[in-house]
Amino acid sequence: MIDLLRSLIRIESDTKEGANHALDFSANWLEDRGVTVNVLENEGHKMLVAEVGQGKETLIWNGHLDIVPGKKEQFDPYIEGDKVYGRGSADMKGGCAAMMEAFVGITKHADRLTKKVQLHLVTDEETGGSKTSKYLVEQGYTGDFVICGEPTFLKIGLQAKGISQFFITFHGKGAHGSRPWEGDNAILQSHKFHELLIQQEWTKVSSDYYDHPSINLARISGGDRFNMVPDTCEVGYDIRFVPGQSVEFVEQQLTNLLKEHFPTAEIRRRGISPAVTTSDQDPRILQLLDIMKDETMLMGQHGSADTRHYAVTGAGAIEFGPAGGDWHGPTEFVSISSMERYRDILMEFAFYTEVPKEVYKNANEGI
Numbered sequence: 480m481i482d483l484l485r486s487l488i489r490i491e492s493d494t495k496e497g498a499n500h501a502l503d504f505s506a507n508w509l510e511d512r513g514v515t516v517n518v519l520e521n522e523g524h525k526m527l528v529a530e531v532g533q534g535k536e537t538l539i540w541n542g543h544l545d546i547v548p549g550k551k552e553q554f555d556p557y558i559e560g561d562k563v564y565g566r567g568s569a570d571m572k573g574g575c576a577a578m579m580e581a582f583v584g585i586t587k588h589a590d591r592l593t594k595k596v597q598l599h600l601v602t603d604e605e606t607g608g609s610k611t612s613k614y615l616v617e618q619g620y621t622g623d624f625v626i627c628g629e630p631t632f633l634k635i636g637l638q639a640k641g642i643s644q645f646f647i648t649f650h651g652k653g654a655h656g657s658r659p660w661e662g663d664n665a666i667l668q669s670h671k672f673h674e675l676l677i678q679q680e681w682t683k684v685s686s687d688y689y690d691h692p693s694i695n696l697a698r699i700s701g702g703d704r705f706n707m708v709p710d711t712c713e714v715g716y717d718i719r720f721v722p723g724q725s726v727e728f729v730e731q732q733l734t735n736l737l738k739e740h741f742p743t744a745e746i747r748r749r750g751i752s753p754a755v756t757t758s759d760q761d762p763r764i765l766q767l768l769d770i771m772k773d774e775t776m777l778m779g780q781h782g783s784a785d786t787r788h789y790a791v792t793g794a795g796a797i798e799f800g801p802a803g804g805d806w807h808g809p810t811e812f813v814s815i816s817s818m819e820r821y822r823d824i825l826m827e828f829a830f831y832t833e834v835p836k837e838v839y840k841n842a843n844e845g846i
C-alpha cells in the first residue's frame with residue numbers, strides 16, 4: 480500500500496493531464512489485481528468506477544487523485560517514522576491507496592458481500608468536482624451511503640456547511656474628494672452593511688455540529704481616484720451556512736437587509752452548494768460507530784468536499800479518512816498506521832451485515 484502511495488505521489492496530478500495520468504495508473508493497478516474497471520471521461524476529465532458484491536444496498540467509496548500544486552521536491556516522497564511526506568499524501572492519495580487496497584481485498588471475497596460496493600476514483604475535486612463526481616451522480620452512479628476518503632483522522636465528518644456566494648453592488652453619489660459630505664460614499668455603504676450583517680441573528684445561530692455560519696467578506700472593489708468620493712462599490716461574500724439554513728434563506732436575509740438600509744443596491748448569486756446533513760442516526764453511521772467505538776467521533780466540516788454531489792440524491796455522505804497534516808502546505812504527510820487502520824475499517828464496514836440493536840443515541844456526546 481505504501482509503495483502504491485509513493486507511486487501516486489510521484490505523479491504530478493495538479494493538472495488535468497497529470498490527474499488523468501494518475502487515474503490511468505490506478506486503473507492499471509486495479510486491473511492487474513483482478514478488479515474490473517470502467518474508465519469514463521467527461522470534457523477530458525477521466526474517472527473510474529469499479530463495482531463488486533450483490534444486494535439491494537450500494538456503498539460508495541470516493542477518492543480524488545487530483546491535488547493542489549506543490550513544490551518540485553514534494554513529488555519525491557519520503558518516509559520518516561510513521562509518516563509519508565509528499566504533495567497529496569493526506570489530501571488524498573493516502574485515502575485513495577487505502578481504498579484501492581481495501582477494494583482488492585473485498586473483491587477476493589466478493590461472494591461474502593451482501594451489498595454492492597462501488598469504488599469511484601475522480602480527478603477534479605480540488606476544482607469543484609463538477610466534471611467527475613457530480614458527473615458520476617448525474618450518470619446514475621449513486622448509492623445509499625458514500626464515504627469520501629478526505630483526511631479526517633478517522634473521525635466521521637457527517638455534515639458540511641453549505642456554500643452561498645454573492646456579489647453586492649452599492650450605489651452612492653460621487654463628489655469632489657475635498658467635499659465628501661456632498662456625496663454618498665459607496666465604499667462606506669459596504670462597510671456599514673457588513674457591520675449590520677454580522678449583527679444579524681441568523682449569522683450567530685448554532686447547530687449540533689457548528690457554533691455559527693461562516694461569513695467571509697472575500698472581495699471588494701470601488702473607487703479609483705483620491706480626489707473623488709466613490710459612487711459604486713462591489714463586494715463579494717462567501718457565506719457558509721449551517722444545516723437548517725439554505726441558499727434561498729441566506730439570499731432572502733441579505734436582500735431584506737439591503738432593502739431596509741440600501742434600497743438601490745443590487746445582489747447577484749455567484750456560486751452555491753447545499754449543506755451536507757447526514758443524520759447521526761443513519762444506520763450506516765451506527766454501523767461505523769459500532770465497528771470503531773471510542774476510536775472515532777462525529778463532527779461537522781466547515782469546508783465541503785465531493786460528499787455534497789452525492790448528498791443531493793438523499794444518500795448519506797461522510798468525509799472519513801486517515802490522519803495526516805499540513806495538506807495544501809509545504810510539509811504535507813499522511814500517517815501509515817492510520818492508513819492501515821482505515822483500510823481495515825473499510826473492509827470490515829463492507830462486510831458488516833447487522834444493524835446495531837444498541838442505537839448509539841449519545842453518539843455525539845463529548846463533541
Ligand SMILES: [Zn+2]
Nearest residue numbers: 570571604629
Ligand atoms: Zn481533498
